[in-house]
Amino acid sequence: MTTRIDSDICIIGSGITAILAAERLTELTDAEIVMVEAGGHTTPARDRIAKRRRFIDYGENPWTNDHIRDQTGDGLFYRSMHVGGCAMHWDGACPRFSPEDFRQRSVHNVGTDWEIDYDELEPYYSDFEQRVGVAGEPGPPEYDPRSGPYPMPPLPLSYNLEILKRWGESAGIPFWTQPWAKATTTENGRAVCRRCDTCHVCPTGAKYTPDLTLHSLIDEGKVRLVTGTLVRRLNLKSNSDKVSYALGSSYEDPDEQIEFHAKIFVVAAGYAWSPHLLLLSANSRFPAGLANRTGMVGTYMTGHPYVSAQVDLPFESYPGMFSTNSLLSRMFARPGPLEHYLRHDLRIWTSTAGRQPRPRSDSGSRLFGDEIMEDWRARTKRSSARVRAYYDVIPDKNSLLSLDPHRTNRWGDPMPKIEFRDAPESLSIRARTHDTLFRLFERMAAAGDGSVMSTQVSTKMEHPGGGCRMGEDPSTSVVDSYGRTHDHENLFVIGAPTMVSGGCANGTPTFCALSLRSAEMIGLEI
C-alpha cells in the first residue's frame, strides 16, 4: 500500500538542526511543512524526573528505545534516532568556532576556506543563542569575538571552579565559563538551572531540548510530524533534476510506503544519514547518488580528536557541587599566522580521579568499613582536575562515508560505513601536536605546584560533520553555503554534513547557525 502526503517543504529528520530550521521557516512563511522522523517520540518531559533517578541508580538510558536496531553502520555512529535526535543526549555546551576555522587556507595555508566567514555567520550564531537560551560570559575579545552579550548571564562558577580558574590563569592562560544552553533566568520561559549534574537528562527543563520546540510548532498547527517512517530514497521528476518525492517506509507496517511530495526537500538527518540518503538515491541519471555528479558525497568526513590529562593539585576541593560546569579557553584556537599549525581549545573540569573510594589499599590488602573511609579521606586532601584539548585536524578527501554492501537493514538497504582519515598536513604533525599538548598540561600542572597523573589520547572523531561539504565549486563540494545542492535546485542538505572542517570546539552552535541561515534562503524561495 502506498500513501501520499503533500506539503510545500518536506524536512527529513527531526533533530535540533531540523527543528530550528522549521521554527525559523514558520516565522518566514505560511508554507505547509512536513517533518519525517525515522524513530519515535522521545521521553516526555513529565517522565524525565523518574528517568533521571533510574539513570543515577542503575545507569539506564533516559531516552529508552531512542535507536533503531538495524539502522546503524560500521564506524562512528551516534545512535539516537528519535524526535530531538542526538541533542536529547547533549549536555548543552555552546562554544562557537573561531574566525580561523573558516579561513584555514588563507591564514595558515592548510585545508580549505569555507564559503562563508565568521562575520557572515555571526548573526546566526546570535540567533541560535537566543532561540536555545544560552547562558555565557564573553571571553576576552581577542579570543572570543562577539557582536553582543549572551542572552543570559553565565552559570556561576562553583567554589571548586573558582579555585581551578585561579590555577589555570596562574599558567598565563585566560579561562572563562563554558557557554551552556541552560537557563540562568526565567526570561525565555524555562526553569532556572538547579545544578542537578545530569545535564544529558535535565529533570527541570532548564536545559534546552528541541523536542519541546517541535511540540509547540505542532500544537500551533505550523508543522506536521510523521514518525516511525524511514525515508529510504529521493526520487527525481521525470526529465528534470528536481526532486519529486521522498519515499519512506513505515516501521509499523514494513510493507507500507509513503510518498512525501513537496516543492522543496530539506535533508536534515545529520552527518551520517544525510550523505547516506543521497547515496541510496542513485538513479540512471545520477548513478553515484543524488547531488553526486562529481563524486563528492560522503567525502571530507570531519570532526576532532582530543588529548586530555588528570592533574594532581595541592589544595582541597569538593567534587560533586556542580561537576558538569567547566572552564574554557580559546587562546590556542587563535594562533598567529606564522606559528606552526596547531589549533585547539582547552577546558578544565573538577575531577575525582584518584580520589574515589576503593576496596583495596595501595599494598593490595582488602579494606572494609571505616578503613575504606579513612583511605578515601586521606586522598581528598589534594584535588584532581581534568584538562582536555580538542584539536583541529584537516580532513582528507578520502575521509569517507560509503555504502557497505555487507550490512543491510530490514529492507535490504546497504548501511553506511565511515572511515575517517586526516589529510597529510594533519597526519604529519600529529605526534608533535600530542607532544605540544602534553607539555602544555605539564606547564599548567607545574604552575600550580601539581603534577600530571595520567594522560589520554583519543583518536575518536568527536562532533562529526562533513560528507556534503559546502563550497562554490561543484567539483570540490556538494552544496553551496546555504545548503542547496549543486545538482538539484529544490534539494537542500543542512547542518553538520555541510561543514568543511570540524574546528576545535563542539559543533552544535555552528551547524545550527548554518541551518538557520539555510532556512532564510529556503523561506525566500517558497
Next chain:
Amino acid sequence: MKQNRRSFLKQSAAAVSAASIGVGGADDQSPSAGHDRELDEKMLRAIGNAVLPESIGETGRELAVEAFELWLSEFEPVAELTHPYGGSEIPYGPADPVPGWSAQIEALDLLSRAKWNTGFVNLTNQKRRELLGEQMDESSDTSFPSPGRAHHVGTALMAHYFTSADAVDRCYQMRIAKLECRSIGNVENRPEPLRGSM
C-alpha cells in the same frame, strides 16, 4: 510489615526526588517496580555490619542496608543502559544478581557453621570479615564496580553505600550533596561542614 516499609521507602524516595527539584510528583514507570527481589534480611544486615563503616552508627548502617534493598527491589535485569552522546554501541546492564548473591549468603552461613559451629549472624564483625574476605578474595578489584555488576553481595553493598551522597559528605565532612538539585545561587560558597564534624 516489611512490604509496608518497602512501600514507604519507595514513596519517600519518589517524594524526595520530586521535592528536591521543586516540581510535581515523580512518575515511576520502572518496569520492575513491584517485583519481589529480596535477600535474607538478617544475613544482609550482618554483612552490612561487617562491611559498612562503624562510624556511621547503627542507624546509618540500617539506612544504608534499606537503601540497598530498595535499589535491589527496583533493579531491572539487562536494562538498556545509557549510551554516550557519541556512542556507537547500545550497552545493556547485568543479569539479575539475586540468585548468585543468595547462594553466596547461604554459603556464608554454611561456612560459618562448619568453621565455628554457629550461624554467620552470630559472629563478630572480625570473623564475618574473614569469611567475606575468603569469598571475595578471588577478585583483585582496585575500584568499586556498579553495584549490579559486583560479583559479591558484600562488594555490592559497599559499592552502593560508598558511591552515595551520604558517603561523599562523610568522607569530606562537608555537605556537598552530590546530584541533589538545588539553587545555583550559592554555588560559589565552600560547602557547609557536616554538623559535629569539625
